[in-house]
Amino acid sequence: MKKLEEKIFKFLMIGSTALILSLLLYILYIILKKGLPSLSWEMISQIPSGGFYLGKEGGILNAIMGSLYLIFFSVLISLCISVPVVMYLNFTLRRKSKLAAIARLTFDVLFGIPSIVYGAFGFTLMIYFGLQASLLGGIIAISLLIIPVMIRSIDEVAILIPNELVEATKSLGATNYETIKVITRQLLPGISTAVLLSIGRGIGDAATVLFTAGYTDSIPSSLMQPTASLPLAIFFQLSSPIEEVQNRAYSAALVLTIIILILSFSARYFSRRLSKNKI
């Protein structure tokens, strides 16, 4: 009986892992199969020309650059906000503080809010401030989207920091600010994981940028100009009736996947280097 139980559980574990792995591999296979043939140097080095959406020359450089701009500035802004929030939650408030508990619950709720809601909220904000669809609008909306992700994932690591580390640092005569610097060192691997997760969520999201960043065929040269993004490039091309354009959507998806892969590997690399001194 015990043996059977063990067998069933083993089967369940292996089965689930295999199922999810094969699904992911299948996604990759589809993207590669459909996207690779139309992926060319032209695709990633040029902006769309006149008849691009009818199957003529041009590429998606506008979307690639737009997405990179959007995610870079959003992650930067979110980091500047999230790290202090986590520090406050963990090292200024007490561990059992009610405010901290309420704040964490709020971040969890914000974490779960669909991205279209952030897009809509960003849109109302923009109307309020008289902004048009622009890089800035997109950055604000994506920042709103990824801040909860970032806070919660840094927080998970910060909770694990032993109080002894804080005390050891303070007992050497460190001020609060200097203590936070030491804690940040310990947090670095957690921060890089958080950045990775937020990039993943932010760069691939179409709904937040739909109304806030707009779409354009050129690469934005200022914060006030609208900008294209990869998820929307996929969306628009996929909805075209022309097959050639549809295939380009897959190659845009491939480009997006490759960007995320590169960013993931570099984040993992940095994370490993940064955690070298972790206690």
Next chain:
Amino acid sequence: MELLTEPLIKEQPKQTRSRKPGCDKPHIEVEKLNLYIQNNHILKNISLSIPDKSITCIIGPSGCGKTTLLRTFNRLHDDNVDVRITGKLFVDCEDIYAKDAEVTHIRKKMGLLAQRPCSLPMSIKDNVVYGPRLHGVRGKQKLHEIAYHQLSAVGLWDEVKDRLKTPASKLSIGQQQRLCLARGLAVEPDIILGDEATSALDPISSKTIEELFVSLKDKYTIVLVTHTLRQAKRIADYVAFMYMGELIEFGTADQVFNNPKHKLTQEYISGGFS
């Protein structure tokens, strides 16, 4: 055990380097100290004067307030808003709980050894020189000298001299505790506080740490909280016995262990309760 047969009270030099002129009190003097956590009275009216340049062990059953008392010396309760402290605690004649007392300057006078060693997330050498760097010491050569001196002082230099740049977390737990001691000594304190500093260590490492304490006592005032009576018997010059938040008895190790005045002390050291 040999220690008990030696004369325990030594001639105390009255003046030390960081002392304010005109201060003739010992480094640590506690005056009618009360500590409350929310509404619980944890430390009850404690007055205690800790003799300089000797080892004072605070003993007592679990939950008697030993660690809490030790942490008040360093103002480590500061971050806990539930804690309320009344009374006075003088470190070098300065009331550290006065409103204008500056906390980093007080903590700099004491090195703290926690129950479990907590190395900082940096290399072995950076751990040692973290304190001096914080307090403005610069220059590669100078910092290296500090690392050399302090690591030698705790007998760690030969073990780590070839890997000063490796992360401190790679050391064994006993080595880490000695590293923490070296790190504490590097800020040139007058006082060393130990909160059951050997309880997480294996017997050999604890013996090393105990021997270090004994060798350091002509330079530093050492206050140790200890759970093990045998340790207190081995290394203490003075013993403070606490029970239920009160200081029951304070005296030389010889007197407290061989001729306790209070019935509770007698019961505790004879193993009546723990």
